[in-house]
Amino acid sequence: MADLSASRASAVASHVAAAPKVAVADLGALPPRTRFVFRGREAAITAAGPAFGVALPREACRFAEAGDRRVLWLGPDEWLLTAPEGAGAAIVADLAAALAGLPHSLVDVSHRSLGIAVSGAMAARVINNGCPLDLGLEAFPVGMATRTVFGKAEIVLVRTAEMRFEIDVWRSFADYVWRFLEEARREFA
């Protein structure tokens, strides 16, 4: 039987193919990543950082990175761990070893959501068409990550650079979010 495990289909593939190039508000699908939701008690939270390779940020709505791994603070006891595709098995093993006996939960959600990058001088402006947050650099600095809404969809919004945001959105809402972003950036095309 053929091995189909490398035949991933992105929920926004057709949009990506048709997307125009807009320098001031560019849209792109991010490569698939491994994602885990980590939740737990204090001892596990402390121990999880070294095991994953990135200390879990304790400041609300911030993310931390080391190498190609990233941890997003999503709640007082909830983090989203992300790593390149294929790292899942190792992460499960590493954390299981480090957290043995420490109450926690680690759940693979790699396919639950996908990433969209919005970049360019008008990136914040485009996102503000559907997101009510203050995206000024002071209120939403580089390094910030938060759950929020975009139109009628829930997203996780991450600022990776002054003019670059990443949106993490559940698979079935991705079509809506992409279409909305296209509509919002149309005036900058």
Place this chain on the structure above:
Amino acid sequence: MSGGFRLAAGGRIDRSRPLRFTFDGRSFRGFAGDTLASALIAEGVHLVGRSFKYHRPRGIVSAGADEPNALVGVGADEAHYTPNLRATQVELHDGLVAESQNRWPSLSFDVGAVNDLAAPLLPAGFYYKTFMWPQRAWTSFYEPKIRAAAGLGRAPGAADADRYTQHFAHCEVLVIGSGPAGLAAALAAAETGVRVILCDEQPEFGGSLLAEREAVIDGLPAADWAAAAVAELETRDNVTLLTRTTAFGYFPHNLIGLAERVTDHLGVRDPRLPRERLWQVRAAEVVIAAGAIERPIVFPENDRPGVMLADAARTYSNRYAAKPGERAVVFTAGDAGYRAALDLAAAGVTIAAIADLRPAATGALPARARAAGIDVRTATTVTGTRGRLRVSQAHLAAIKPDGSVGAAEAVPCDLVLMAGGATPSVHLFSQSRGKLGWNEALKAYVPESSVERERSAGACRGVYELGAVLADGYDKGSAAAKAAGATTAAASRSFAAKALDAGSDGFIGAAPHGRNPAFAKAFVDWQNDVTAKDIKLATREGFRSIEHIKRYTTTGMATDQGKTSNMNALGIVSDALKTPVTAIGLTTFRMPYTPTTFGIFAGHSRGALFDPVRTTPIHGWAAEQGAAFEDVSLWKRAHYFPHAGEDMHAAVARECLAVRRSVGIFDASTLGKIEVVGPDAAEFMNRMYTNAWAKLGVGRLRYGVMLREDGFVTDDGVVGRLAEDRFHVTTTTGGAPRVLQMMEDYLQTEWPDLDVWLTSTTEQWAVIAVQGPNARKVLEPLVEGIDLSPAALPHMSAATGTICGVPTRLFRVSFTGELGFEVNVPADLGRVVWEAIFAAGAPYGITPYGTETMHVLRAEKGYIIVGQETDGTATPDDVGLGWAVGKAKKDFVGKRSLARASMSAPGRKQLVGLLTQDPQVVLEEGAQIVADPAAPVPMPMVGHVTSSYASAVVGRSIALAMVKGGRARIGETLYVPMPGGTIPVTVTEPVFYDPKGERLDG
């Protein structure tokens, strides 16, 4: 007429850019920078509409948002048509198409004008008094007729072709209005470095400064100073400048709604741009610099075309180089009328006379008017006008010391200007719930105390003198920035202003005229055709509160919300009741400040963006197969897969038989999934579900029932124990968010001590159900590391391994009553695995089936659907799930409620089956059931049909129902009364197929 009223020089129009437009089909010319109103005035056109009730000819009254008369429909076609736009705010562009409203057959000859002759029959509240009998005629005759006759404008006949966008913005200081106060405020706030948004409803910043002829600020003509101030603001990165942007609503917590008109002023529109953009601005501090509106004066026949506000006439002349007439009579209650007279005289308008209501006029402006040789008459009123489609005479009469009015003198004129004094624009302040206070000296309500973080500056708080306005604006802008946390202070700038001050004298109420009040139509509210007589009638009929008078007479209730009329109405009531204005009350100012399109509120939410359409990873495959879809919450689910020539009934019958006889494949990806993980996971499950979980072995599945605290079934689903500390919970499709929220709520508020956590995995997994006697044969060649044999994987058990190389959680579970499996694979791989299974099933005729077939199959087995068999008042026992309640359990959500006597009382509705006596008859879901069809109406009802289908495998119709004491009625005959006749039914067990469950093992 060919531009005969365009001044040869001056104004802010761009004479190098001539434009053509049409009004009521006639072609006219104007210039860039004109409004529709200014261009019409320059062409000598004042008659632009007919009034609402009496169809009287009406002209342009104002030059701005306060316009009550000049409402026009604009748009070259129905898809771009907007009714009821104020011509004074419609920017001219080449090719603009406008039409007048409320007239037939034409503007100059309108049949509806007979209403004017019938005016004695149409007093205030006439429809309350006239159309009372017979009562039934109200809905069938009076109301439709009145509605047809009453509307203003017409709705466009085609869908709106334009796009609208919405934008959220934040700033430290929002300045609303860009007259002298607003510009100064913006300059001050901008200097501190905080984020500033300055908005103005006009196409150009500057407000009243754009209409000044003589005023000088810092050595520059006022308009040039404004341009310099804007240029300075433009250089700052921290300032956002928005012209053509109306602040229409002040919402709680300093959320301000701005309507930006992006493309209406463009002859050729850029398709990338939206027509309008909604700005929802959250401002730390707001400076309201909304200016003031000039009050008209209430005198008989003050509504003829050619009667307009003095300041508006000045604006047309100074700003638009459009001369509003040749010979003007100015009726004033303060010095503002003199300023207008002097400006118009400078433009070549003959000032026939200035009638001043005051006994004396001693200021600098009256002195200049007298020096210019203008006939100034103090203690003088206007008692009426003449002229059919344009004013031709004004009747001036002296007011004697005893208050009586002397004989009138007819003064020929084509223009009558009204200067009743300034009314501060407190609309936004009032919307912010700020408290207004009456200022007797100004005869005006002004902001008194704030609720939101805002402050008013300039004329909107009764400060009128230019130097004082600039200082006030700068002060307020500086204070706002500081309050918003600015770390640097604004420089202390001062402005040297030189302007003629018109003071603050004014008049409210109705001017004396000495005529028989029964025959004098002195208009208070032009748009709703309310006269001073109507308001006095209301007071005679016993109305005291302005809120009641407003609704009875409709004054102030038109689209202009009484911008020009409210204060005069108050004055008239005050005079009639001999009561101070402050004792009469003030009507509430409501959003929007000016009418706002529906499109801007809909914004992006049209078409594909109306709501998210959630689709599964397998959706594309189903669409390619020609599946019909149904909406289940936001999801699109394949409903059935029709072959050519099949209707739903035929397709479903075929799909059902395929599952029963061989194998079917079904996309169950929308099922809610929650991963419950932690050392206390089993304990948590024990508390949330009625079932007992502690003894559920790893690798086993169990059907779980969840209750609300009131003991009623709220959700169900199959739960797999993947490890000692890990459960894979499924929920109904629609219940997924609700169940997760309820679980999280209990965890956080009731049991924070439990070491267990919840993660939604609904979208992590695609779920492929393979059901039917051949299901195992289809899957067996595809899986690795999983033994599908009945011994290794019995019904209700789970295994992990791979399928086609893809990691899977494979469940042996059935919602059809057949041998069945549910293959969970990571979502992005759902479709390729589905296609692989489908290909492997070809030798068995594997048949894709949709939700309708799924419903029929489970109904044949008597499996309930939460939300279909249950309605929020069903206990587990009611729906035959008593077996799922762990009787020995110490506690679970809803347990105590189940112990209430009523929850086990006889006569509760219970799940049963129904078989119609005629097997071809399919009952209607929701139909009521009675025991005695001969009982008098209303018949006592004993239950209702919850599910009903034609079953191919049973060979007849089947139905599930909730019937009072149903289990004890099995074998009885009941009746379903329907419009086409009563249908007798037999009560049965709710399982119609394979009651012993032998087919689960294939």
